[in-house]
Structure formats: C-alpha cells, structure tokens
Amino acid sequence: MASVAAGVCLGLGTAALWLATTTPNPYGAVANAQLTKVFAASWTLVFGPIGLLILTRRAGNRIGWVALALGFIFAFNSITSDFSTLSGGPASDVGLTLELVGNVGWLMWVLLLGWFLLLFPTGHLPSHRWRPLAWGLAVWAPLYMAAAVLAPQSMSAGAPTPNRYITISGALGEFLNIVLTVLNVLVLPVIIGPLIAAIVRFRHSRGAERQQLKWLAYWAGLTACALVVSVVAPNPATILIANLSILGLPITVAIAIFRYRLYDIDVLIKRTLVYGATSAAVAVSFFLGLVALQAALRPLTSGSEFAVAASTLFSFALFQPIRRRVQDEVNRRFDRSRYNATRTVDAFADVLRDEVDLDELRADLIGSVQQTMAPAHTSLWLRERIS
The missing domain is CATH 1.20.5 (Single alpha-helices involved in coiled-coils or other helix-helix interfaces)
Known part of the structure; x- marks a missing residue:
C-alpha cells in the first residue's frame, strides 16, 4: 500500500513539475512567482520518497502517511492550478472549477500540517488530552470546504464580494454565511493548537525525543528567517533560499526519525x-x-x-572579539554545564601557577573534578618518591 501511494506521489510530482515549467505563470509579471511555482511542484518529489522510507523502516509511525499525503496535496494543487491557467483561468467555467478544487486542496494542507505537529516525532499524540484537537481538525477542514464553496459570501472571511463558485441563497445561504464566519474565527485555534501541542511535548520530552524536536525547531527557525528575508527583499537569491529551506522539512524529519547524527543538533544550534x-x-x-x-x-x-x-x-x-564574547554568552545560557566546567578548569589552571603546597593542590584538583564531572566517589593516589 505504501509503495503504491509513493508511486502515485512520484508520478503526480513528475507531472506537476513538467506542467510548472511549461505552463505560463498565472500571476503575470509578479516577480519570482515562476520560481516559487516550480519549487511548489517539486515538493512532492521530496515528500513522497521520505514518506515511503519512514513507512518502510518505521512501520508504526504515522508521520510517513502524513508525508505522503502532503506530497499528494502539493502535486494535486500544482496540477489543478496549471490546468486552470491552460483552460482560461476564472474567465471560463472549467478554469473556475479547477481553481475551486485547488483552493479546497490547500485546506487539506492546513489539516495535514496540524496533524504533523500533533504526531511528530513518535507518530502518536502527546497524550489523550490532545485527541479532541485532532478530531476537531478532521471536522473543521471538510466543514470549511463545504461552507466556503456554498455560502453566498466570499471565501475570504467578511468580504463583501459574492462567492464566485456554487452558492445557495435564502435562509440556508444565510446559515452557511454564519457557519463560515464561525469557522473563520476557529482558524486561529486550529493553527495555534498544534503549535502548543508541539511546545508541550518538547517541555516534557527527554533524551532522543527531545533531540528530535530540536531538529524540527531548528528547521522552523531557519525557514522563518529565510521567508522573512524573501518577503522584505524579494529577489531570485532570497526566493531560492526560502524554497530550499521549505524543501528541508522532509529531510529534517528523516534525520530526526531515523536518528542519524541526532545529537549533532546541539552543535548546529550553538554555531548558528x-x-x-x-x-x-x-x-x-x-x-x-x-x-x-x-x-x-x-x-x-x-x-x-x-x-x-x-x-x-x-x-x-x-x-x-565579538565572536568570543557571543560564544561565551551562548555557552553560559544554553550549555551551562560545559560553561561551568570550562570556568572551573581555568580557575584550577590559575591555582597551579601560584600554589606550591602539595596538599592544597590535591584538594583543589579533587574539587575541580567533582565540580566538572560530578563522580560518585573521588580519590587521588600519589606515588611516594623512593629516596
């Protein structure tokens, strides 16, 4: 089943990438939009194999299915967008229908991303208390799709323009407007809820799971910075870096789940x-x-x-000088044990320059070892010189 799903993803991804490179940009002269469109189509070619690899090596981890579904949605949206452009766009009935299908598909992306944050890295919820949120996401997405398509008002919450798609008028239409307004209000908890779940999981995590979450947080921080730079200073270089950072998500997930050089993340964070x-x-x-x-x-x-x-x-x-000062501050705040150990060793080195009494040196050495390594028992044996 997983192999078939991955094959479908790869096939759709290849078709989406071909269409993205041959179809005119639907946004006209918008700068760098074509580059983003090509990258969006290529996401499937990365998410699909990673999802299959997770399902093959970690059969019980649901993150693999989420990765495959994300790859499918990316390809689906890219293909429908390009076919809508080839069909004349919103000016034609076929183009308008395909645009509707693509807009609905992006709601599935929100749903899957929320499930991803709830399930990463173990493939299970942090606790049973988060089960209502997972089911709430599953209910919110299809309800929003139906209301957005059928309600008389626009898909944008509170917009005065009429819905361009299929609409229902009368009392039922007014009811759908109310439903759409309520669902738009729930967008914020739908987005924030999974983020809070990931933060709570991190606060209670230990060992390997904590390192896995650090990898995800590291990717999120770098991607957020890249996206901000691409918005503030849009040019081919910043757009390329932003899209490459998004492509880093499945790679980061694979590193975290397969625990490849898992503990190197601490070094990466500190150096960054x-x-x-x-x-x-x-x-x-x-x-x-x-x-x-x-x-x-x-x-x-x-x-x-x-x-x-x-x-x-x-x-x-x-x-x-600035690098040394910043490194000391980072070590003091984020690697306190190593920082204290370094300070202790430096202090002992200063003592060695001035102290000549052997008993005092023995006491200082034992004290330094206890502070830096915290052993259960410490003793020092000195061989007596034979005269």
Whole structure:
C-alpha cells in the first residue's frame, strides 16, 4: 500500500513539475512567482520518497502517511492550478472549477500540517488530552470546504464580494454565511493548537525525543528567517533560499526519525547562534562606522572610499572579539554545564601557577573534578618518591 501511494506521489510530482515549467505563470509579471511555482511542484518529489522510507523502516509511525499525503496535496494543487491557467483561468467555467478544487486542496494542507505537529516525532499524540484537537481538525477542514464553496459570501472571511463558485441563497445561504464566519474565527485555534501541542511535548520530552524536536525547531527557525528575508527583499537569491529551506522539512524529519547524527543538533544550534549574532553585530558596527566616518570626513573629502575602507578594517578587527564574547554568552545560557566546567578548569589552571603546597593542590584538583564531572566517589593516589 505504501509503495503504491509513493508511486502515485512520484508520478503526480513528475507531472506537476513538467506542467510548472511549461505552463505560463498565472500571476503575470509578479516577480519570482515562476520560481516559487516550480519549487511548489517539486515538493512532492521530496515528500513522497521520505514518506515511503519512514513507512518502510518505521512501520508504526504515522508521520510517513502524513508525508505522503502532503506530497499528494502539493502535486494535486500544482496540477489543478496549471490546468486552470491552460483552460482560461476564472474567465471560463472549467478554469473556475479547477481553481475551486485547488483552493479546497490547500485546506487539506492546513489539516495535514496540524496533524504533523500533533504526531511528530513518535507518530502518536502527546497524550489523550490532545485527541479532541485532532478530531476537531478532521471536522473543521471538510466543514470549511463545504461552507466556503456554498455560502453566498466570499471565501475570504467578511468580504463583501459574492462567492464566485456554487452558492445557495435564502435562509440556508444565510446559515452557511454564519457557519463560515464561525469557522473563520476557529482558524486561529486550529493553527495555534498544534503549535502548543508541539511546545508541550518538547517541555516534557527527554533524551532522543527531545533531540528530535530540536531538529524540527531548528528547521522552523531557519525557514522563518529565510521567508522573512524573501518577503522584505524579494529577489531570485532570497526566493531560492526560502524554497530550499521549505524543501528541508522532509529531510529534517528523516534525520530526526531515523536518528542519524541526532545529537549533532546541539552543535548546529550553538554555531548558528554564535555566527548569526556575530555577523549581525559586525554588520551593525560596519554601517554605523561607515555613517559616522562619512559624516566626520565630509568636510575634508568628497569621496567615501576612505570611510568604506576604514569601516571594513574596523569591522574585521572586531570579528574575533565579538565572536568570543557571543560564544561565551551562548555557552553560559544554553550549555551551562560545559560553561561551568570550562570556568572551573581555568580557575584550577590559575591555582597551579601560584600554589606550591602539595596538599592544597590535591584538594583543589579533587574539587575541580567533582565540580566538572560530578563522580560518585573521588580519590587521588600519589606515588611516594623512593629516596
């Protein structure tokens, strides 16, 4: 069954990718929209194999089925969008119908993403208390689909424009408008609920499960940053990075579930924090130095080459001191045990330079070992010198 589903996903993904590269962009001259459309079609080619791999190696983990379903939905929406464009778009009946089918498909994406957050990484809910939310998602999505298609008002909540799709008028239509309004109000808990479940699971997790959730949180943080940058400064490079970061989700899930180099995530997080904060601090110092030097040198020189060169040298000189300071702060906040151990060893090294009494050195050494390694028992044996 899983192999058949994965084969269907790969077939649909291949067709979606071919259509995305050959079909005109439905958004006209919107910058970088074609690149995003191609990446959206290719998501299926990544989610499908990862889902099959999870179901093959971890048969009881429902995340595999969620990954396959996500791949199917991505391909389905991409294909319907391209066929809608080829059929004349909303101006034709066929194009309007295909657009409706694609819009309904995106609601399934919200449902599956919510289930993913509820089930990751074990494939089971964090506890039985979250079962009503899982069932609520399953009920909310089809109800929203039906109300959005049939209600007289637009699919956008509260929009005054009439629904372009099939509508029901009269008392039943007014009732559907009320239902759609209520379902739109429930969008926020539908989105936030699974996020809270993932946070609660992380707070109560230990060992390998906690590391698995760290991988997901790391991916989410990087992707959020990439998406913000692509919105603030849209260009082919930022759009490419944002789409590549989204493609990292199934890869991150595979690393977490199969526990491949699972504990390397702590090193990745710390290095990202250190070099990210250091780069930001150096960039701020560069621009502040550039502005200050240009203002100071404007009466003396009309060019800014000297100011740029001086700011560059100043920022370069600051890099290592800032990196060390940031790394110490990150270790102090996120790796307290290692930070304390390093401080203890440094303090003992200072004692070695000045202390000459053997009994005092023995006591200091035993104290340092107890603070850094916390053994159940500590003893020190020194061989007496034979005269």
